[in-house]
Amino acid sequence: MNPRTAALRSGLQRGWIEFKQTWTNPDDVIGQFVFVVLFLGALFFMRNATLPGTGFSLGAASVPGVLGAGIVFSGLSSSAGYLAVEREDGTLLRAKATPNGMLGYLTGKTTSVSLAQVTSLLLTLVPCLFLYPSLAPGGAWSYLHLVWVLALGLVATLPLGAALGSLAGSPRAIGLITMPVLGLGAISGIFYPITALPVWVQYLGQVFPMYWLGLGMRSALLPESTVVVEIGQSWRTLPTLGVLAAxxxxxxxxxxVLLRRMARREAGSSLAQRREKAMQRVG
Structure with a gap:
């Protein structure tokens, strides 16, 4: 078998094993469900409010935006966090020392994070379909539309998360990534139409993938009547495809490029230095 093919196959197996292990760790399971319950609680209390100019539930209209924001947050923060932590504990150094080890490692991490994101999306979406029967009015077409938006969203965010994680000097630096990502939620029309924000904020929000993922999810899951609150009263499918692809x-x-540079800098001496500094902070 080709060495690269073997590394990819090994990475897929590793990713599947890591994903299964998250469901045997009580802390991971509790964290997953707490996150979902908080979102569902917020959406439930919004059920009686309506979108401006429509009779459609604001809670139902917020579901797609929440799903899109979750993909961006997990794709950027989770990927970056895993890389920073596993660089600190020597996992990346061990992967570097194995033939095609970095390829296998990245394949595995991408697989496990993608599976976790899809699971989180389903845990949020399925209860919302019962809470808001008006979602996914197109039936099978709505779900097919959702799938391509989800797939493109993963490709648009996971590599960026890996790139950001390669720049993080330590796991403590991940907060510098997490906070701006949370800030994007405020300007991306997640819980309220972006058209209610100042025009300059609308332009700023459209630069980043969170807005477009939310828009793509809304076009898949919401009825056509709700498009009136969108910019230009259009789902803008082609711009959504273009921006996410970009x-x-x-x-x-x-x-x-950034991962190769990070891997070149990894050595036993640098790992020992980081551990020594960590011990000094603890002491």
Missing amino acids: WAVIGLALAP
Whole structure:
């Protein structure tokens, strides 16, 4: 078998095992459900409010935005966090020392994070379909539309997360990534139409993938009548495809370069120095 093919196969197996292990760890399971319950609680209390100019539930209209924001948050923060932590504990150094080990490692991490994101999306979406029967009015077409938006969203965010994680000097630096990502939620029309925000904020929000993922999810799950609160009263499917694809290209271009640079710098001496500094902080 080709060594690269073997590494990819090994990475897929590793990713599947890591994903299964998250469901045997009580802390991971509790964290997953707490996150979902908080979102569902917020959406439930919004059920009686309506979108401006429509009779459609604001809670139902917020579901797609929440799903899109979750993909961006997990794709950027989770990927970056895993890389920073596993660089600190020597996992990346061990992967570097194995033939095609970095390829296998990244394949495995991408697989496990993608599976976790899909699971989180389903845990949120399925209860919402019962709470808001008006969602996914197109039936099978709505779900097919949702699948391509989800797939493109993963490709647009996971490489960026890996690139950001390669720049983080330590796990403590992940907060510098997490806080701006949370801030994007405020300007991306997640819980309220972006058209209610100042025009300059609307332009700023449209630069980043969170808005477009939310828009793509809304176009898949909401009825046509709700498009009146969108910019230009249009779902803008082609711009959604274009912007997410552009972010995917940026991430796929940056991630390999930054990861190779990070891998070259990894050595036993640098790992020992980081551990010594960590022990000094603890002491």
